[in-house]
Amino acid sequence: MNGEYALDLIEKGKRIDGRDFLEFRKIEIEKNLIKNAEGSARVKFGETEVIASVKFDVDEPFPDTPEEGVLIVNAEFTPLASPDFEPGPPTEDAIELARVVDRGIRASKCIKMEELCIKPGEKVWYVFVDIHVINDKGNLLDASALASLVALLDAKLPKFDGEKIIRGEFERNLPVEFKPINVSVCKVKDNFLVDPTLEEEEIVDAKLSVCVRDDGKICALQKQGEKELSFEDVEKIIEIALMKSEEIRKMVS
Amino acid sequence: MSKSEVKLLVDGKRLDGRLPEELRNIEMKVDVVSRADGSAMVKFGNTIAIAAVYGPRPLYPKHLQEARTGVLRCRYNMAPFSVVERKNPGPDRRSIEISKVIRLALEPAIFLEEFPKAAIDVFVEIIQADGSTRVTGINAASLALATAGVPMKDLVVACSAGKIENTLILDLTGLEDNNSESDMAFAMMPSKKKITLLQMDGLLNREEIKKLMDMCEKACGKIYEMQKKAIREKFLVKS
Numbered sequence: 001m002n003g004e005y006a007l008d009l010i011e012k013g014k015r016i017d018g019r020d021f022l023e024f025r026k027i028e029i030e031k032n033l034i035k036n037a038e039g040s041a042r043v044k045f046g047e048t049e050v051i052a053s054v055k056f057d058v059d060e061p062f063p064d065t066p067e068e069g070v071l072i073v074n075a076e077f078t079p080l081a082s083p084d085f086e087p088g089p090p091t092e093d094a095i096e097l098a099r100v101v102d103r104g105i106r107a108s109k110c111i112k113m114e115e116l117c118i119k120p121g122e123k124v125w126y127v128f129v130d131i132h133v134i135n136d137k138g139n140l141l142d143a144s145a146l147a148s149l150v151a152l153l154d155a156k157l158p159k160f161d162g163e164k165i166i167r168g169e170f171e172r173n174l175p176v177e178f179k180p181i182n183v184s185v186c187k188v189k190d191n192f193l194v195d196p197t198l199e200e201e202e203i204v205d206a207k208l209s210v211c212v213r214d215d216g217k218i219c220a221l222q223k224q225g226e227k228e229l230s231f232e233d234v235e236k237i238i239e240i241a242l243m244k245s246e247e248i249r250k251m252v253s
Numbered sequence: 254m255s256k257s258e259v260k261l262l263v264d265g266k267r268l269d270g271r272l273p274e275e276l277r278n279i280e281m282k283v284d285v286v287s288r289a290d291g292s293a294m295v296k297f298g299n300t301i302a303i304a305a306v307y308g309p310r311p312l313y314p315k316h317l318q319e320a321r322t323g324v325l326r327c328r329y330n331m332a333p334f335s336v337v338e339r340k341n342p343g344p345d346r347r348s349i350e351i352s353k354v355i356r357l358a359l360e361p362a363i364f365l366e367e368f369p370k371a372a373i374d375v376f377v378e379i380i381q382a383d384g385s386t387r388v389t390g391i392n393a394a395s396l397a398l399a400t401a402g403v404p405m406k407d408l409v410v411a412c413s414a415g416k417i418e419n420t421l422i423l424d425l426t427g428l429e430d431n432n433s434e435s436d437m438a439f440a441m442m443p444s445k446k447k448i449t450l451l452q453m454d455g456l457l458n459r460e461e462i463k464k465l466m467d468m469c470e471k472a473c474g475k476i477y478e479m480q481k482k483a484i485r486e487k488f489l490v491k492s
Contacts, residue, residue, distance in 0.1 A: 064431075090346075092349055092350070092352070092353045093353075095346045095349045095350055096349075096350045096353055096354075098346075099346065099347075099350050103454040104454075106454070107435075107454040107455050107456060108456070109456075208451065213456070216458070217456045217457065217458060218453070218456075218457050218458065218459070218462060219454065219455065219456055220453060220454045221437075221451055221452060221453035221454075221462070222354075222451075222452050223354075223357070223448070223449075223450060223451040223452065224357065225357070226357065226360050226361065227361050228361040228441075228442065228447035228448055228449050229447065229448045229451070230446065230447060230448065231446060231448065231466060231470070233448075234448060234451065234462075234466065235459075235463065238459055238462065239459075242459070
C-alpha cells in the first residue's frame with residue numbers, strides 16, 4: 001500500500017521521507033560494542049539497524065590456499081527485525097546478502113589473507129563475519145556491507161600460543177588494506193535512487209549493487225529486482241555508485 | 254590470493270586453443286525430457302545443463318498463490334558427480350543464491366500475469382560442470398520455457414566473461430574461472446537489449462566492465478541464433 005504512495009511521489013520527483021533521490025538517510029556508525037567479539041560494529045541507515053561482528057578461530061586452511069586465512073560471512077535475518085522474517089534456516093535473501101557482502105570483501109582484497117597464516121598447510125586464522133539484522137526498514141545490503149567493513153577495521157587478532165587462542169588478549173590489528181563500500185542503486189520507472197526505504201523497496205523495478213574499492217575499482221556487481229536494466233542504466237548506476245561510495249567511505253576511519 | 258601456477262594464455266590463445274573472445278563448442282537440443290511440459294539440454298564445451306519446465310500448473314499449498322500473477326520458481330542443482338570432488342547432494346548456499354538469480358534472470362521475459370494462482374517450475378540440473386554453469390543453465394531454462402509454450406517477450410540468453418592474465422575473455426572454463434582475476438555472469442533479452450542478470454566479482458574499472466558487457470552482448474547474439482535454430486529444428490514442419 002505504502003509502496004504505491006512512494007511510487008506516486010517518485011513520479012513527482014519526491015521521496016516518502018523528503019530526501020533527494022541520491023541522498024542517503026542519516027548514517028550512524030558505532031564500533032566496538034560487543035565485548036565478546038574481536039571486532040564489532042552497529043550501522044544505522046535511518047531506522048534500519050544492523051550489527052556485524054568478527055570472531056576468529058584457528059583451523060586447517062583450504063587445500064587450494066594453504067598459506068592464507070579463511071573468510072566466512074554469514075547473515076541472519078532475525079525474526080525480531082521484521083514481521084516478514086521467520087525463525088528457521090536462512091532464507092534465500094539472507095544467503096544472497098551474505099554472499100554479496102562476502103564477494104565485496106574477498107574481491108577487493110580488503111583483508112591481507114596471506115598475513116593470516118600461522119603454519120602453512122596446517123594452521124591459519126578463520127575470520128567469521130556474522131551479520132545480525134536488528135531492524136529492517138530497507139537497504140539491508142548496504143548497511144550490512146558497511147557494518148561488516150567497520151567490524152573488520154575494528155577487529156584485533158587474539159593471542160595464539162601455538163595450541164589454543166587466548167581470548168581477551170590481543171596480538172595485533174586484523175590486517176585490513178582496502179575499504180570496499182557497497183552502494184545499491186535502484187531503478188524506479190526512469191528514476192535512479194539510493195538507499196531505498198522499505199516502502200520504496202516494494203516498488204523498485206530493478207536494483208544493481210555495486211561494490212567500490214578505495215582506488216575506484218569495482219569489485220562486485222549484483223543485479224537484483226524483478227525487471228530488466230538497459231546498458232545505459234548500468235553505466236549510469238556505476239557512475240552514481242562511484243560518486244556515492246566516496247561519501248560513505250569518508251565516514252569510515 | 255595465491256593463484257595456481259597454471260598459465261592460462263599461451264601466445265594469445267587459451268589452454269583449449271580458443272582466442273580470448275571465442276566461445277566453446279555449443280550444442281543445444283530441446284524436448285529431452287518427455288514427462289516435462291518443456292525441456293532442453295545445453296552444452297558449453299564440457300559443461301552440460303538440462304532444464305525442464307512444469308507448468309503453468311495450479312500452485313499448492315494455496316497460501317503460496319498470488320491472486321494477480323503467476324509464480325515462477327527455479328531450482329538450480331548440481332549432480333554429485335558433476336564435479337571432480339564429489340559434491341554433497343542437495344542445496345548449498347551457492348546453489349540457493351544461483352536459483353534466485355536464475356529466477357530473476359528469467360522473470361522479466363515471462364508474461365506471468367497471464368497465469369494468476371499458477372506456478373511455473375523450472376528445474377535446472379548441472380550434470381557435468383566445467384565453468385559457466387549458471388549461464389548454461391539459463392540458456393537451457395529459457396529454451397525449456399519456450400518449448401513448454403510459456404508466453405515470453407523474448408528468449409533469455411546468457412554467457413560468462415572475465416579477465417585472466419590481464420586479458421578480457423568470454424565463456425570461462427572451470428580452470429579459468431578458478432584462476433580468474435574477475436568473472437562476470439550476464440544474461441539479456443536480445444531483441445530489446447535488456448539485461449536480466451549481471452553479477453561480477455574481481456577488480457575492474459568502468460571501461461573494462463563496459464567492454465565485458467559489450468563482449469557478452471555480441472556473444473549472446475550468436476547464442477540467440479543457436480537457440481532459435483534448436484527450437485526450429487524441433488518444431489518446423491518440413492513440407
